[in-house]
Amino acid sequence: MASRFIYLDHAATTPVDPRVVEAMLPYFEEKFGNPSSIHRAGGEARAAVEKARQTVAELLGAKPSEIIFTSCGTESDNLALRGVAFALKGRGNHIITTPIEHHAIGHTCEQLAKEFGMEITYLPVDSFGLVDPDDVARAITERTVLISIMYANNEVGTIEPIAEIGKIAREKGILFHTDAVQAGGHLPLNVDKLHVDLLSLSGHKFYAPKGVGILYVREGTPLLPIQTGGGQERHLRAGTENVPYIVGLAKALQLAYEEMESEVARLRSLRDRLIQGVLERIPDAQLTGHPTQRLPNNASFVFKGIDGEAILMQLDLAGVAASTGSACSSGESTPSHVLLAMGIDPLLARSSLRLTLGRRNTSEDVEFVLAILPQIVEKLRAISPAYT
Amino acid sequence: MASRFIYLDHAATTPVDPRVVEAMLPYFEEKFGNPSSIHRAGGEARAAVEKARQTVAELLGAKPSEIIFTSCGTESDNLALRGVAFALKGRGNHIITTPIEHHAIGHTCEQLAKEFGMEITYLPVDSFGLVDPDDVARAITERTVLISIMYANNEVGTIEPIAEIGKIAREKGILFHTDAVQAGGHLPLNVDKLHVDLLSLSGHKFYAPKGVGILYVREGTPLLPIQTGGGQERHLRAGTENVPYIVGLAKALQLAYEEMESEVARLRSLRDRLIQGVLERIPDAQLTGHPTQRLPNNASFVFKGIDGEAILMQLDLAGVAASTGSACSSGESTPSHVLLAMGIDPLLARSSLRLTLGRRNTSEDVEFVLAILPQIVEKLRAISPAYT
Amino acid sequence: MYSNIVIEHFTNPRNVGVIEDADGYGKVESSVCGDMMELYIKVRDGKIVDVKYRTFGCAAAIASSSIASEMIKGQPIEVVAELSDEKITEALGGLPEAKIHCSILAASALRAALEDYFSKHPEERPEDF
Amino acid sequence: MYSNIVIEHFTNPRNVGVIEDADGYGKVESSVCGDMMELYIKVRDGKIVDVKYRTFGCAAAIASSSIASEMIKGQPIEVVAELSDEKITEALGGLPEAKIHCSILAASALRAALEDYFSKHPEERPEDF
Numbered sequence A, B: 001m002a003s004r005f006i007y008l009d010h011a012a013t014t015p016v017d018p019r020v021v022e023a024m025l026p027y028f029e030e031k032f033g034n035p036s037s038i039h040r041a042g043g044e045a046r047a048a049v050e051k052a053r054q055t056v057a058e059l060l061g062a063k064p065s066e067i068i069f070t071s072c073g074t075e076s077d078n079l080a081l082r083g084v085a086f087a088l089k090g091r092g093n094h095i096i097t098t099p100i101e102h103h104a105i106g107h108t109c110e111q112l113a114k115e116f117g118m119e120i121t122y123l124p125v126d127s128f129g130l131v132d133p134d135d136v137a138r139a140i141t142e143r144t145v146l147i148s149i150m151y152a153n154n155e156v157g158t159i160e161p162i163a164e165i166g167k168i169a170r171e172k173g174i175l176f177h178t179d180a181v182q183a184g185g186h187l188p189l190n191v192d193k194l195h196v197d198l199l200s201l202s203g204h205k206f207y208a209p210k211g212v213g214i215l216y217v218r219e220g221t222p223l224l225p226i227q228t229g230g231g232q233e234r235h236l237r238a239g240t241e242n243v244p245y246i247v248g249l250a251k252a253l254q255l256a257y258e259e260m261e262s263e264v265a266r267l268r269s270l271r272d273r274l275i276q277g278v279l280e281r282i283p284d285a286q287l288t289g290h291p292t293q294r295l296p297n298n299a300s301f302v303f304k305g306i307d308g309e310a311i312l313m314q315l316d317l318a319g320v321a322a323s324t325g326s327a328c329s330s331g332e333s334t335p336s337h338v339l340l341a342m343g344i345d346p347l348l349a350r351s352s353l354r355l356t357l358g359r360r361n362t363s364e365d366v367e368f369v370l371a372i373l374p375q376i377v378e379k380l381r382a383i384s385p386a387y388t
Numbered sequence C, D: 001m002y003s004n005i006v007i008e009h010f011t012n013p014r015n016v017g018v019i020e021d022a023d024g025y026g027k028v029e030s031s032v033c034g035d036m037m038e039l040y041i042k043v044r045d046g047k048i049v050d051v052k053y054r055t056f057g058c059a060a061a062i063a064s065s066s067i068a069s070e071m072i073k074g075q076p077i078e079v080v081a082e083l084s085d086e087k088i089t090e091a092l093g094g095l096p097e098a099k100i101h102c103s104i105l106a107a108s109a110l111r112a113a114l115e116d117y118f119s120k121h122p123e124e125r126p127e128d129f
């Protein structure tokens, strides 16, 4: 086994930043109170949670009361969709979304349709994975209660025109949610500039731990809680608050904002070198997603005639951690729903590889991948009956 | 402010055990992979999660595939109730529960009734808070899909006859859930001996962090997932796994089991001393809950004529952290639904105080409380028009 | 959760007790939470010369009655008649939202005691009371 | 996720290639995932004297075909005709459940190649094939 370890799967998850770990540590053994307790140990925990909420609110340009802490991006997405669908079931039953959403949206829409009578419109996307805002406008009906369109795609990195769509939604008076999980730490998240009513984030995509998320809920947005119990999170998300992770999440988001400008520039240049190198050195390689309107850290490809998982395994053996697309569907053998929606042939879609850069990556990492990937692809193609 | 700190609110939450923190730490910065990723960093995280699942399963006498990790006790309760109610909505719409459940059950039942057409039967409890198994049998109708009765009450500590109720449920072929959140670490949890189909636990009640829970789901139990997305937790609970907390939870449960016998004996003797001392030294003090069939760490009282929160604040100023009942309803001014259901007069119910012991407590702590509590009660009664 | 002023008044409530031969007496109960307060005043030459109370309630309720008692003691009755719950809350350095009703309770108890007094001394009732 | 044997065969697949003048040829495609495998055999005196294949698929698919090629090379054809996907999986030291279909694919490719051979040499077909 290689002792080298080059992690190029930051879209799947990121390591927790040491500064975030440090911020969390006091809240395990020492300041361990339950924020709902009214004694001082509780008050201390409550103060930490509310300070974190304040920090997050400022970064998003929101009010503290509009920030709901959840247990992950998936929960945020579920709360947005189910919460609005159930709250407005008297008014309508139609949701507009896209076929390239994360399963946290896609499978939730499917269940809402199958079990709860919702009707879902999946807007088309072009070959880059882009949604046309005009299609959004056209899809709205009298029974539409929610539009949910992701900010940036987790597989191919394409960035959607959220602000434009948000304006349309606002004009038509339809609630608008965006799954901004992949945008967190990479793109500006001002909720007013984006014209969103609901926005999901997940800590572990920007160097906070797995298991904590945010749902921004604009004041006045009708939302039926989907996890009921104690009155936490303004009765919208019951359950004793995960104080350490909430503190860590706020710290991580703050760090991401402080470092965003320089880090995005650095990642973008590594990404461009990676893309350019791959396309130059590997025949029949094709970039997936938009060439420029894409996440600064995402380089994703298809390599005709071979299997993405086989490439990934070879990279892994060489000490490089990559993905075929999304982590959740790793191990699934069906081709990516995202690539299919973009019009990519199913066989070609099976050859996908996603490399997503992060804070610890250097240009040496990129050069190493560029040195080994061509051979890996060549070798696999040599044994493939599907490459001709 | 007192520099003394005696924490007597372990039913609200516990500090994380240092051994648990140590077990979790490697999974933040170092072994940070997403368990769904198929490269080695992912495999390492997957192995940690599955090892934790194995540990928990063994302790509960369950199969690993029957253990679902959740984000808290509240989520476990919600998944059990909503999951069964939605999965069996074609078969029936009736749930049997008690009026002394935690809000995670109570408010969920209320929402299921109000928004989703469920019918709820609340069984009576006696003056100790005990449910009569015969009442359970009598309440079952053709449309009953689930019985949910807590293992031990969080306010007064009364332990319900779960195994007996479980037998009845089994005989009648009705699914049986128990909220065992307060039992975790204190009572045996063998799911076969308890005859339960679903069982909820929450890490932060037994020295794991806040924000991680377990739902045991017996094989074959119909359950519609309420948080959909990636295929995690056998498609029953989507969302990237909180690897550090899952590892910590398993560690904490294991430690609790290893130390249960001696620790329960120790707590019980501290508790009995506390109860005896309070009843001896304070006039018109009354124990709430069952005198013997109660959690080993729970001592709860009502003190005629004064307000529980005022007692709590006085204790807090003296460096003792206590509660009026449940943490979630602290700050609520309505009297406890648990005490009311036990037939306690609303005014008397307002004077409740809950002291819950834990690992760090000593007999000195108990003596200190016994030294100051009588004066506090006396002083508050002196200024109260309601004590005569 | 509570300001230092609240904590201080809660720990050392001023003017606790009853006045056997009070000139005015008021007793109120909160419908919100069952809090109970009774307040006694002694009036001499248009001034509150003594005040006592007893309170059943949380720290905020006790502190509200204590600070209210201090705010009225020695004051002319027309001034006292204008004491609002907002002023009590303010004097306490604020209260948590869920506890605002405690200062309202104190203001109501005072109002009830004044009402009792004015009913016996209608000539002293301020125009807008 | 994968056993060391899988990794080893995936890293160094044996017998890769095509046999231009093969005695038997089989090509199969998985309906589960689109995996594709083609397999060539050369038979002399009732024995598999040479085998080659090409595989489009994941690590498990490649390793399955590689180990299958080793398991049949040099073996009497009646023995080879009995090679099941279970035996391939076993020889690989097991496969993740989601990847069991890969060993099935390899077994199917072999079966198709044998079928092709037996159709040209019906006298060699074992009774139960």
Ligand SMILES: Cc1ncc(COP(=O)(O)O)c(C=O)c1O
Binding pocket: A011, A071, A072, A073, A074, A075, A077, A102, A104, A150, A152, A153, A154, A179, A180, A181, A182, A202, A203, A204, A211, A213, A328, B238, B239, B240
């Ligand atoms: C776009 C998108 N949405 C939602 C999620 C789900 O977030 P989480 O893993 O925190 O549940 C992810 C990542 O897994 C994602 O990439």
Ligand SMILES: Cc1ncc(COP(=O)(O)O)c(C=O)c1O
Binding pocket: A238, A239, A240, B011, B071, B072, B073, B074, B075, B077, B102, B104, B150, B152, B153, B154, B179, B181, B182, B202, B203, B204, B211, B213, B328
């Ligand atoms: C009996 C009971 N059920 C459920 C819960 C909720 O657990 P959590 O705080 O992890 O959401 C608690 C504690 O808060 C409890 O005591």
